Amino acid sequence: MKVSIYQGKNHTDKKAAITIVIDVLRAFTVAHYAFLRGAKQIYLVSTKEEAFHMKKDNPDLLLVGEEHGVEITGFDLGNSPYQISQCELTDKTLVQKTTNGVQATLNCLASDHVFVTGFTNAKKTAEFIRKRLFDGNNEEVHIIASHPSGDDDYACAEYIKDILEGKTRVTSVNHVVERIKNSQVAKKFYETSNKEFLPEDIRFSTKELYSSFVMKVDKNCPIPKIERVQL
Numbered sequence: 001m002k003v004s005i006y007q008g009k010n011h012t013d014k015k016a017a018i019t020i021v022i023d024v025l026r027a028f029t030v031a032h033y034a035f036l037r038g039a040k041q042i043y044l045v046s047t048k049e050e051a052f053h054m055k056k057d058n059p060d061l062l063l064v065g066e067e068h069g070v071e072i073t074g075f076d077l078g079n080s081p082y083q084i085s086q087c088e089l090t091d092k093t094l095v096q097k098t099t100n101g102v103q104a105t106l107n108c109l110a111s112d113h114v115f116v117t118g119f120t121n122a123k124k125t126a127e128f129i130r131k132r133l134f135d136g137n138n139e140e141v142h143i144i145a146s147h148p149s150g151d152d153d154y155a156c157a158e159y160i161k162d163i164l165e166g167k168t169r170v171t172s173v174n175h176v177v178e179r180i181k182n183s184q185v186a187k188k189f190y191e192t193s194n195k196e197f198l199p200e201d202i203r204f205s206t207k208e209l210y211s212s213f214v215m216k217v218d219k220n221c222p223i224p225k226i227e228r229v230q231l
Helices: 027-036 048-057 081-085 101-106 122-132 151-164 173-181 184-190 199-205
Strands: 002-007 018-022 041-044 062-067 093-097 113-117 140-145 213-218 225-230
Touching: 002 151, 018 101, 018 122, 018 151, 027 041, 027 062, 027 081, 027 093, 027 101, 027 113, 027 199, 027 213, 041 101, 048 062, 048 093, 081 199, 101 113, 113 122, 122 151, 122 213, 140 151, 151 173, 151 184, 173 199, 184 199
Parallel strands: 002 140, 018 113, 018 140, 041 093, 062 093
Antiparallel strands: 041 225, 113 213, 213 225
16 A cells, blocks of 8 residues: 655646545535534535536525635635534535635545545544555555645644554644644634634634544536545
8 A cells, every 4th residue: 555645735636546635724624514413415616606506506505615715705604613513404415615625626536536534534534444445455545635835734644644554653633633723724713803714613623523424525426525424
């Protein structure tokens, strides 16, 4: 098995057996909480115009996300894990557009299997892939830390890589959490004058949750979507 980490949303994935796209702050932490709150599926789109077009055809869709970190006018929800955790989403279908995580995923659909995660579901995702998908045939695994320079995503990527490689001394959870909290990306969440970024989002993004599913991208439908795969 060869596990490689790449950084940035613009990495155009060469075909691998498995690709894992990480966005800790905040896209795939939001997705994880959305599924925990009952969401059925999450479509991934490149532009807000595509999202608005989908909602015009189907008003029951919920538009979720951001552009350059800021909630998009006309969307139902922003890109806040705390905010999404307060919503009742049973059987709802979401459409997600974000600057880094979603775009990175749409650039990485050549692989056989594509998963997405934040830190909250990182361990479960790595363990699922190691137990269910490795067959001993030297699989190539790509891990994409979607923020172009954020240590939050990179710390999570290294944590996942350790688990996939079966290292006896895995990077500690506390170490990963501290790197996320102290990353340059996290700084704006601590600025009380910046109302677009909630300090609660850091707390919600650094909890290791023990959910019963991982998030896998169905790339064979006209619009790629995230679905739950039960453990």
